[in-house]
Amino acid sequence: MALIALPTAPSADVIVLGLGAMGSHALWRLAARGVDVLGVEQFAPGHDRGGSHGQSRIIRTAYAEGAGYVPLAREAWRLWRELEHTSGTALLTRTGCLSIGPAGSRKTTAPLVSARTHNLACELLPAVELKARFPQFAVPDDHAAVYDPDAGHLRPERAIAAAVAAARAHGARVLTATAVVALTPDPVRPSVLLADGRRLTARRIVVAAGAWLRGLVPAVGRHLRIERRVVGWFPIAHDPAPYRDDAMPVFTGGDDTGERSWYGVPSLDGETVKLGLHRWPEIAEPVDLRRGHRPPDPADAARFSQAIPLALTGIDPTPSRMQTCMYDLTPDEHFVLGPHRDAPGLILLGGFSGHGFKFAPVIGDITTDLATTGTTPHPITAFNPHRFP
Ligand SMILES: Cc1cc2nc3c(=O)[nH]c(=O)nc-3n(C[C@H](O)[C@H](O)[C@H](O)COP(=O)(O)OP(=O)(O)OC[C@H]3O[C@@H](n4cnc5c(N)ncnc54)[C@H](O)[C@@H]3O)c2cc1C
Incomplete structure (x- = not known):
């Protein structure tokens, strides 16, 4: 030997x-x-x-995945600002976050648990108020949202x-x-x-x-399950001003079954809004790491064309660009x-x-x-x- x-x-x-x-x-x-x-x-x-990769990542504080993450999120904010200061580079933009879903569903209850546990300044917005304040979002009458002001996007x-x-x-x-x-x-x-x-x-x-x-x-x-995920950028149909990150929060949304959920980031280029599918039927495709993740295809575009009208108003549902990324999921x-x-x-x-x-x-x-x-x-x-x- x-x-x-x-x-x-x-x-x-x-x-x-x-x-x-x-x-x-x-x-x-x-x-x-x-x-x-x-x-x-x-x-x-x-x-x-x-x-x-993919130009942007969401940062939220009223954490739906568990109140135990809130102290980590607060400390992360401090360190992001320190890295911005050290590097002289803008990395984090505060926009607030809307978590939108059927009233009473996990989409709205889970962030509120974190908010109550850690005394975070979140608001519960019924559909009427949500539509009035944020007309960029598609909101059925039986939906609601939690607005978390301590949220925004990062430049990965x-x-x-x-x-x-x-x-x-x-x-x-x-x-x-x-x-x-x-x-x-x-x-x-x-x-x-x-x-x-x-x-x-x-x-x-x-x-x-x-x-x-x-x-x-x-x-x-x-x-670990290694899964392919695709994000897309979608043209703003008319006036871009309401979709820019000084007017529009980052967002997560979903249906009441939990089978469909999405997230997105306002326009960083003044022309497109980004949307990603977190859960959706048939997207959980395993990645063979020897080959790398498969590029986006027409089936991905077709899924987005169903998702966009559920999430947003005034946005063209055909992506101008798509990109693939990998999730590494624990059980x-x-x-x-x-x-x-x-x-x-x-x-x-x-x-x-x-x-x-x-x-x-x-x-x-x-x-x-x-x-x-x-x-x-x-x-x-x-x-x-x-x-x-
Ligand atoms: C589409 C998508 C959207 C997401 N959105 C959000 C979001 O909005 N907010 C959020 O907080 N998180 C989000 N995430 C999750 C987050 O981006 C990831 O959890 C995180 O970036 C993973 O970082 P990592 O360092 O673990 O992995 P990676 O960034 O993949 O880094 C691993 C590195 O190790 C290197 N490496 C591996 N093997 C070797 C080797 N043998 N030798 C040398 N180098 C090696 C790789 O080349 C790679 O650079 C998202 C993820 C995806 C895919």
Whole structure:
């Protein structure tokens, strides 16, 4: 059996594997807090083959997925503003968010639970008031909405670039176009093997590989469903002013069965509005990671032409552009965040289940806590990587 020699000196105190949303922000927070850190990315940061591209991401505070996320969202706001300040780049626009659905359905009750638990300034708007205040939205008479003022949109590609640049300014080293082909979870000296045959070692390895966590750490990654999702941009039929982000909130909407749900972002270009389908019949298509996600096709456009009239008024239902992205879904759609049980040198970040981007800087801070002290004051027990049987 051939023995592979490990380098005598570690390559860094911490290696971050993958520089998408989570890895780039972990790199920034680690470097900002004085850690000797090295990031490794198989493509170029800001690429469109993972789960972090598409011009915009929604940030909300009255969190429908659980009141436990609210403190993380608040801390994320603070850190987004810090990254904007550090980088001199506009990343976060506050627009408010409307969560629209049949009155009394989960779409309206779930954000209100978070709002009541954390005393957030949300409003419940019945259909009449909603239509009067926000005529851009299609609202049946039996619908209502929760308006969350502490919400808006983020610029994902810019944010990743800003986080990597801020990390570099604090001394982080970065290898791009460099794929990790194997991970050795040695409890004392974990290491990664690069495609060019080099092996890098560190005291801690942060695995922030998105959908690729499936292959790199199968014990945890096998629980992830990797699914294709398509977003589209739709022309504004007449006057663009009501659809710009100074007049229109970001939004989520859905029917009473939960089978159809969508989200969207106001116009960033003055010409189109973005819509994505979160759930819809027949969209849960698995992605073969060796081939990558399949480009949009006419069936995607046809689904959008059904969805647009349910969501918006004054918008052409034929997309002028579409783009594919990947979801990495856990069985309970909560995150994977914490040390590997059998290889504590590995810190796993994954399974962000289509709602992780907004938290990226706070996930980076938690990662830094775990890498430096082994613990964190943030509430992460719900994210235990080994909670699935
Ligand atoms: C269509 C869509 C809409 C979304 N909307 C929202 C939203 O509005 N709000 C929100 O908060 N969240 C949203 N999300 C979710 C959010 O964008 C993701 O949860 C988050 O961006 C995932 O980041 P990540 O770093 O885990 O994964 P990725 O960004 O995919 O990063 C993983 C990185 O690891 C690298 N990598 C993998 N394997 C290797 C290897 N072997 N060697 C080297 N590098 C490797 C990859 O190249 C990649 O760059 C959405 C997601 C999608 C797909």
